[in-house]
Amino acid sequence: MIAPPRHTTAPADRVPVQQKIAYGLGAIVTIVAVNSVVQLTSLVYVVGLGISAIWIGYAQAFPRLWDALVDPFLGNLSDNSRSRFGRRIPFLVVGGVLIGVAFWLLWTVPRDWSKPAMFTYFVVASLFFYTVVPIYAIPHGALGMEMTDDYHEKTSIFAYASFIGNVGAIALPWIYFLANRPVFGGDTVNGIKWVCMGMSVILTIAAMVCAFVCKERKFQQASTQQRVPIIESFKTTYRNGTFVRLVTAFVLLIVAFQLVMGFNNYITIFYLYGGNTDAASRLMAHNGTLWAAIGIAGVFPMTWIAKRFGKRHAVLFALALIIGGNLVKIVCYNRDYPYLTMIPTMCLSLGMVIAFSLVNAMIADICDEDELASGLRREGIYFAVYNWWWKVAVSIATVLSGYLQRLTGFVEGAPTQTEATLFSLRAWEIGLPPALCLLSVWLLLKYPLTEARAYEIKAILEQRKATDPAGA
Numbered sequence: 001m002i003a004p005p006r007h008t009t010a011p012a013d014r015v016p017v018q019q020k021i022a023y024g025l026g027a028i029v030t031i032v033a034v035n036s037v038v039q040l041t042s043l044v045y046v047v048g049l050g051i052s053a054i055w056i057g058y059a060q061a062f063p064r065l066w067d068a069l070v071d072p073f074l075g076n077l078s079d080n081s082r083s084r085f086g087r088r089i090p091f092l093v094v095g096g097v098l099i100g101v102a103f104w105l106l107w108t109v110p111r112d113w114s115k116p117a118m119f120t121y122f123v124v125a126s127l128f129f130y131t132v133v134p135i136y137a138i139p140h141g142a143l144g145m146e147m148t149d150d151y152h153e154k155t156s157i158f159a160y161a162s163f164i165g166n167v168g169a170i171a172l173p174w175i176y177f178l179a180n181r182p183v184f185g186g187d188t189v190n191g192i193k194w195v196c197m198g199m200s201v202i203l204t205i206a207a208m209v210c211a212f213v214c215k216e217r218k219f220q221q222a223s224t225q226q227r228v229p230i231i232e233s234f235k236t237t238y239r240n241g242t243f244v245r246l247v248t249a250f251v252l253l254i255v256a257f258q259l260v261m262g263f264n265n266y267i268t269i270f271y272l273y274g275g276n277t278d279a280a281s282r283l284m285a286h287n288g289t290l291w292a293a294i295g296i297a298g299v300f301p302m303t304w305i306a307k308r309f310g311k312r313h314a315v316l317f318a319l320a321l322i323i324g325g326n327l328v329k330i331v332c333y334n335r336d337y338p339y340l341t342m343i344p345t346m347c348l349s350l351g352m353v354i355a356f357s358l359v360n361a362m363i364a365d366i367c368d369e370d371e372l373a374s375g376l377r378r379e380g381i382y383f384a385v386y387n388w389w390w391k392v393a394v395s396i397a398t399v400l401s402g403y404l405q406r407l408t409g410f411v412e413g414a415p416t417q418t419e420a421t422l423f424s425l426r427a428w429e430i431g432l433p434p435a436l437c438l439l440s441v442w443l444l445l446k447y448p449l450t451e452a453r454a455y456e457i458k459a460i461l462e463q464r465k466a467t468d469p470a471g472a
Contacts, residue, residue: 007455013150019214020157023144024164026210029096029203030137031165033103035172036199037129040192042262043176044107045122047269047277048189050413051115053262057402059123061395067130068391074138075384076230079377086216087380088139095136096207102129104200107193136207138387142379145364147217149461151454154361155306159299162357166295168206171199177285180278188277226376233381236370242449243366243382249440250359251390253319256436258397259404263429266410270417271426272338283338287345294349302354311358311365312447318358319441321351323434333426359386365454372457404428 041060045051074091081087106125109118144157179191237243269280306314325347332340363386367379408424410417417425 007152007451009150009153013148013153015147015153015157019147020160021164022210022213023140023147023157024160024162025206026092026140026214027161027165028168028206029099029210030133030140032168032172032199033099033129033203034133035169036103036175036196037106037126038261039172039265040107040175040196041122043265044189044192045109045118046262046412049109049111049115049118051119051122052402053405053410053412054402055119056122057399057405059119059126061398062123063126063130064391064395064398066127067134068388068395070131070134071138071384071387071391072230072234072381073384074134075142075380075382076228076233076378078139078142078380079233080227088143088216089211089214091135091139092143092207092211095132095134095139096204096211098132099129099136099207100200100204102132103203104193104197105129107189107196109189111189134384134387138380138384140210141360141383141387143214143216144360145367145379145383146377147214149217149368149458151365151451151458152307154364155303155311155358158357158361159303161360162302162353163296163299166292166299166353169295170289170292172288172292174285174289175199177281180281228376228378230381233378234385236374236378237382237385240366240370242369242447243363243386245443245447246359246362246366247386247389249443250355250386251393252436252440252443253322253355254390255393255397256433258394259401259432260429261398261401263405263425266405266417267333267422267425267429268338268341271333271422272335272341275416283341286339287341290342290345291349294346295353298350298353299357301350302357305354306358306361310451311362312444312450315355315358315362316441316444318351318354319437319444321347322355323437323441325351326430326433329426329430333430362449365449365457368454368457368461369449372460 041056042053045056045059046053078087078091081090083090102125106122106129109121109125113121144161145154147157148154175192175195176188178195179188180186181191184191184194265280265284268284269275269277272283273280302314302318305317325344328347329341329344332343334340360383363382364379367377367382370382371377405425408428409421410425411421
């Protein structure tokens with residue numbers, strides 16, 4: 001693999017460090033909130049409260065489908081906003097406050113209710129949560145894409161977001177551990193409720209810092225452009241072959257792991273530790289902390305690889321790590337040496353941080369390509385449609401995951417599981433993700449928007465703006 005010619009970022013394209021840090025703090029909001037819900041839901045509602053995994057699968061899927069429907073409207077609304085405070089900032093303020101409230105409500109389910117009533121509570125709380133998340137998340141993603149015009153500086157912005165977001169994510173694996181401390185009387189569900197209340201306050205503060213420090217670079221240009229109806233904006237993204245190829249590859253990656261979401265926790269609790277949740281929670285906490293630590297450290301090799309060889313090659317390298325890391329679980333799920341699971345954790349974390357740190361920077365390049373063709377800046381709709389694609393896929397995969405879990409013979413609320421069930425859980429959790437990830441590799445082998453092409457587009461856009469300043 002030969003490195004392409006190096007480019008130096010022009011001073012005008014550099015984003016001040018304080019804005020990058022603030023943007024990274026804003027990334028904590030969605031990284032921590034959404035991932036906490038994904039990781040804690042089965043532990044609270046299935047393991048803790050004994051509600052059917054299939055019920056919970058539907059309860060998680062329907063709100064995500066609603067979320068997916070909301071995303072394009074918010075993306076288009078944000079692109080067409082002409083507030084004196086900007087296109088993105090007002091949404092960050094309102095969304096940041098609402099996320100804090102919605103996040104805590106998810107874990108305050110009344111314990112004396114029947115299981116159907118608790119299930120209904122979770123559905124309603126989830127609908128509220130996944131309605132307010134895109135109010136913040138879509139404008140935040142679009143903001144990062146428009147903070148600079150430079151190919152490498154885009155990588156830098158999202159590297160900061162990934163680094164700081166993963167610093168915040170260090171808390172995630174310890175939520176379950178903290179909730180099991182004696183101060184909560186051995187009641188894990190009650191412990192999670194109070195730990196998450198403190199987290200909701202931190203999330204809202206982080207959102208406010210992002211909203212009041214970051215600056216919108218494209219607001220003046222966008223304020224003079226025509227408003228585009230949502231249907232037309234939606235169609236535009238689907239006509240962009242580069243965007244469709246990129247999004248499909250990442251959707252496959254996300255679905256690959258969503259189909260077996262939670263299996264790793266069950267394998268840890270019931271296979272490695274025979275149902276001992278306290279001992280399992282320690283390994284889960286250590287693995288989660290390692291995941292976050294690698295995610296933090298992985299930003300540095302990611303930035304180097306992306307600048308040296310381009311974003312496409314960096315993502316292909318990440319996919320190779322993910323595939324290999326998952327397959328090594330064949331030997332690392334070992335009852336005698338449970339901490340061997342740290343090996344796949346390192347590989348998967350590094351691969352994921354590289355891939356998902358770069359996808360937004362790659363979509364930002366695609367937005368420049370779209371401006372070249374249309375003359376419009378519409379980061380909001382591109383980021384929203386990317387989210388729409390994977391949320392619909394994740395919703396379907398979440399439902400299928402519940403049936404897949406039932407197929408393994410898993411019994412909700414049981415203190416132990418059969419050996420046949422534990423083997424089936426491991427077989428699906430190890431084998432399915434690499435198979436789908438290979439399709440992602442195939443799609444990205446011919447990804448056309450290279451570094452050279454990105455800088456060619458940038459030069460043409462700058463020449464156009466110099467010729468027609470009113471359109472800039």
